[in-house]
Amino acid sequence: xxxxxxxxxxxxxxxxxxxxxxxxxxxxxxxxxxxxxxxxxxxxxxxxxxxxxxxxxxxxxxxxxxxxxxxxxxxxxxxxxxxxxxxxxxxxxxxxxxxxxxxxxxxxxxxxxxxx
Amino acid sequence: xxxxxxxxxxxxxxxxxxxxxxxxxxxxxxxxxxxxxxxxxxxxxxxxxxxxxxxxxxxxxxxxxxxxxxxxxxxxxxxxxxxxxxxxxxxxxxxxxxxxxxxxxxxxxx
Numbered sequence: 001x002x003x004x005x006x007x008x009x010x011x012x013x014x015x016x017x018x019x020x021x022x023x024x025x026x027x028x029x030x031x032x033x034x035x036x037x038x039x040x041x042x043x044x045x046x047x048x049x050x051x052x053x054x055x056x057x058x059x060x061x062x063x064x065x066x067x068x069x070x071x072x073x074x075x076x077x078x079x080x081x082x083x084x085x086x087x088x089x090x091x092x093x094x095x096x097x098x099x100x101x102x103x104x105x106x107x108x109x110x111x112x113x114x115x116x
Numbered sequence: 117x118x119x120x121x122x123x124x125x126x127x128x129x130x131x132x133x134x135x136x137x138x139x140x141x142x143x144x145x146x147x148x149x150x151x152x153x154x155x156x157x158x159x160x161x162x163x164x165x166x167x168x169x170x171x172x173x174x175x176x177x178x179x180x181x182x183x184x185x186x187x188x189x190x191x192x193x194x195x196x197x198x199x200x201x202x203x204x205x206x207x208x209x210x211x212x213x214x215x216x217x218x219x220x221x222x223x224x225x226x
Contacts (some may be wrong), residue, residue: 004158032212043204043216044159093158097212103147103166105214109158 003027004096006108013084014116020080021111023094029074030096034105035067038091050077074099084115120207122217129195130225137190137220139205147208148188150179152201153219159204162190192222200224 003026013019023033031052036044048069049057056069066088068080077096081088091112095105119142129135139148147166151159163172165181165188172179176199178191192199202221206214 002161006158034212034214043218044214046213046215049213091156095159095214103208103212104149104161104164105212106161107151107159110156112156 002098002104002106004094004106004108006092006094006111008111009109010112010114012114012116015085016083018080018082019084019113020078021092021094021113023077023079023096023108025075025096025098025106028096029099030077031074031099032097033071033077034095034097035069035077035079036093036095038093038110040091044093047079081113084113086115089113089115120205120215120217122203122205122220124220125218126221126223128223128225131196132194135192135195135222137203137205137222139188139190139217141186141207143186143207145181145185145188145207148179148181148185149206149208149214150188150190151204151206153204154201162203164208195222195224197224197226 005024007022033050035047038044047062050069050071052071058064071077093110095107123138150162153159163179168183168185170181176193181188202219204219205217
């Protein structure tokens with residue numbers, strides 16, 4: 001149980017294009033999902049908290065117009081990197097917190113984005 | 117803001133040896149989580165500790181949280197190559213946000 005998937009697992013795009021990453025909770029509902037970014041050999045940095053049916057809450061320094069988050073259902077949150085640039089290349093990981101309770105977040109396998 | 121420091125940053129052990137990874141917080145933790153990550157992959161949940169003095173074990177891995185809820189340790193007994201990876205501690209808030217330590221890279225030589 002408590003499986004979170006991400007799609008795609010990796011993506012290569014040209015500079016200036018937009019890329020959408022999906023995060024799904026497969027066997028549970030998640031009112032809250034989180035988006036993290038991880039640079040090579042570094043830890044995870046929280047980008048934003050995604051709440052079903054409401055606007056996402058962004059961490060300080062994260063551009064909300066660049067990283068669009070949509071949490072349209074209890075099992076799906078999407079992160080769209082708009083007008084991607086090479087510095088946006090990174091490993092993006094989502095996590096989901098079951099609506100049924102408990103304080104544990106379950107993480108997806110991550111999406112590696114490379115912007116050329 | 118809450119900061120977590122892990123030590124050591126990296127650890128190389130021979131198979132069969134015991135090892136300990138430490139995680140220290142600058143503030144009292146609401147909850148302390150331990151995750152394992154293989155490079156380029158997602159995180160695997162290991163354990164969560166919430167009460168001061170709490171200790172949990174799963175297979176050969178034991179995690180402890182001190183009474184003040186500012187320090188945690190992860191102990192692996194009789195390490196195996198399958199234990200290799202990056203171990204991350206994370207401090208949780210009451211509203212779900214996690215702040216991660218910088219991680220400890222564990223290598224286990226057969």
